[in-house]
Amino acid sequence: MEGLTASVVLVILVVGVVSSLSTSYQQSQSVRATSTGVTLARQLVDEIVSKPFDGDPAGTGSGARSTFTDVSAYNGYSDNSDNLPLLKPGTPPPSLDVTGEDDYVRQTSVVVGAQPTINNVPDNVSPATDFAIVNVNVRCPDGQIISVPEFVAKYPIPQQ
Secondary structure, three states: OHHHHHHHHHHHHHHHHHHHHHHHHHHHHHHHHHHHHHHHHHHHHHHHHOOOOOOOOOOOOOOOHHHOOOHHHHOOOEEEHHHOOOOOOOOOOOOOOOOOOOOOEEEEEEEEOOOOHHHHOOOOOOOHHHEEEEEEEEEOOOOOEEEEEEEEEOOOOOOO
């Protein structure tokens, strides 16, 4: 009888430990997916805002990403982790495969015409084509959507 009682107590303890480990693993996977999604979104946002912005609202996001020369060109651009040239393993120079077997999908939008709050002052109205909001959404393998917005402005770069 004592052996049976000890066995039942041991089974209950083992089930509790296994349940805790399973929950911990699932949370770890969720945090890893979120971190990877944010990294992929920030990488693309940083690439986009490093380009000049001419205020043209007619960007299409079609064609090869390497040919995009303006912020507006990224409007409507989409890719997934299977075709990220900077992250694919085995291509010279060696690069980092941060997505593994997981599938991440990135989609961008560029909304030209965002107005800064200073435009509420009557004498400080800026043209609508001087500003835009770039938004990169990343769909993670678990269905979570990571959204990273960035405000861009058209301003002249002084020539020296």
